[in-house]
Amino acid sequence: GEDVEQSLFLSVREGDSSVINCTYTDSSSTYLYWYKQEPGAGLQLLTYIFSNMDMKQDQRLTVLLNKKDKHLSLRIADTQTGDSAIYFCAALSTGDDKIIFGKGTRLHILP
Amino acid sequence: NAGVMQNPRHLVRRRGQEARLRCSPMKGHSHVYWYRQLPEEGLKFMVYLQKENIIDESGMPKERFSAEFPKEGPSILRIQQVVRGDSAAYFCASSSDPGAFFGQGTRLTVV
Numbered sequence: 001g002e003d004v005e006q007s008l009f010l011s012v013r014e015g016d017s018s019v020i021n022c023t024y025t026d027s028s029s030t031y032l033y034w035y036k037q038e039p040g041a042g043l044q045l046l047t048y049i050f051s052n053m054d055m056k057q058d059q060r061l062t063v064l065l066n067k068k069d070k071h072l073s074l075r076i077a078d079t080q081t082g083d084s085a086i087y088f089c090a091a092l093s094t095g096d097d098k099i100i101f102g103k104g105t106r107l108h109i110l111p
Numbered sequence: 112n113a114g115v116m117q118n119p120r121h122l123v124r125r126r127g128q129e130a131r132l133r134c135s136p137m138k139g140h141s142h143v144y145w146y147r148q149l150p151e152e153g154l155k156f157m158v159y160l161q162k163e164n165i166i167d168e169s170g171m172p173k174e175r176f177s178a179e180f181p182k183e184g185p186s187i188l189r190i191q192q193v194v195r196g197d198s199a200a201y202f203c204a205s206s207s208d209p210g211a212f213f214g215q216g217t218r219l220t221v222v
Contacts, residue, residue, distance in 0.1 A: 031209045042115075042202060043154075043213040050209065088153060092209075096159075096167055099144065099204075099211050103153035 002026040002093040004102040011108045018076040020105045022089030027070060031092040034063065034074045037104070038085045046074075046087075076107075084109045114138065115205050116185075117214035124193050124221050132188040132217045136205030142166075143186045144211060145178055148200040157201075160186060193221045 006022040024032070030051050035043040049056045049063045049072070056063045062075040076083055086104040093100055114137035124130050136143050142161045146154040156170040160180040171178065175193075180186040190197055198221045204211040 033210060035213075042215040043204075045210045045212060048210050096169075097142075097206075098156050098159060098167060099206075100156065101146070101154040 002029065002091055002098070002100040004089055004091055004100050006087075006089050006102040006105050008103060009106050009108065011110055012079050013110045014079060014081060016079055018074075018079045018083065018107055020074045020076075020087050020089075020107065022072040022074075022102055024070050024072065024089075024091045024100075026091060026093055027067070028094045029091040030094050032063075032065060032072050033088075033090040033092075033099070034061075034072075035088040035090060035101075036085045037088065043088065079107075079109060081109050083107060115203060115212050115214035117201075117203050117217050119217060120215060122217055122219050124219065126194060126221055127192050130190040130193050130197070130219055130221075132190075132201050132203075132219070133185040134188070134203030134205075134214060135185040136203075137207070137212055140205035140207055140212075142206045143180050144204045144206065145186070145188050146202045146204065148202060148216070150199075154202065157188070190219075193219075195221050197221050 003025045012018040033048045034046045060077045064073045088104045089102040116135040145157040158178045159167040175191045177189045200216045200218045202216045204213045
């Protein structure tokens, strides 16, 4: 089945760009997602990308997909303190319609 | 994600009692996922349902756990004879192509 991996921690200075990386195993995954979870809260769907796309930009967020390497990244430009959260990468596993999540990357903003 | 309603937000149960977690999906969504999140971990898939039908329950423990999504009313995740290891945040999501939208979760504490 699908397996999604991401690094657990990232520290970035306020104003810099944050890049969170993720790898997945199922090459037939159709949709890949980024979710944000703030402390004590649910998951907020930040953005998603369809597997036939290489890049998607939405304001400060840029998603890059390298389908050959099964690598997904989320870039947050001009990182702010409000961006401090856990970011989950997820993939829609085709055939069984399950969304499989990584363990999440905790983004810490340095002043 | 405000459209997916979960209740209660917090639930305390003594060992051996039953826990019932409810989820009302977003309007127009007929599919529901349940996930469990343990402290400092990602989300583990439990079950995927549509109204009156379990599509995939491969992530559900074989004993004590059950889920339903009746024709009328919310989806229910039921945990019988709870144990301390059941303490976790349980998230429900309702799906609409292409994304899944999450509720705020129910935090179950077993004492």
